[in-house]
Amino acid sequence: MQNKSSDTISLSSLMHKAQQGDKQAYSTLFVQVTPMLRSFISRKINNPVDMEDIVQEILISLHKAGHTYDASRPFEVWMYTIARYRLNDYLRSYYKNESLKEKVRLESDYFYEDSNVTSSTDIDESISELIAALPEKQRTIVNMMKVEGYTAKETAQKVNMSETAVKVAAHRIYKKIAEKLKMKEEHNDEY
16 A cells, blocks of 8 residues: 555656656656556456557646646546546547447446436537636636536635635536526527
8 A cells, every 4th residue: 555655646746847847757757657547448448449549638638737737636636537537538429339339348336427428428518618618717617626626715726716706606607507508408409
């Protein structure tokens, strides 16, 4: 158990150094996390080619989101959260093609939501589009609270707002997204 803890500290430390511009730490970090990600994805996906594509997508996402990592939080939690989102993206697109389902092996405890991936695809894509269209500060609040798992208090500290202001902003954002989804659904029902 002690090794796992020191690995986490090591990865957190490497990521923090990488954020500071240390290219060697950045390279070492990616060399160390790649087998971890392969192992994680291989438990969900049977096809080696698809598995490798997903791992590469995760690595790209880690690179793009590197500035969002908070060194005071466990690196693995941050990394696996991103990995789950990339895997969910893959599964949503994959399940659109019904004939390929047998290639995917899902574990019942994998999904942290009780929703069915295939029935919520359009909604998930719509939500992603709506979040991407938000102003930067609102998008940051949603990503921190819903994607990265920060509390309202932690988010407030990061975005220089009061905790109450973050809660109010988050509530308004969620309400706005829900209204737009409802309008979109009603519009689609007309056709």
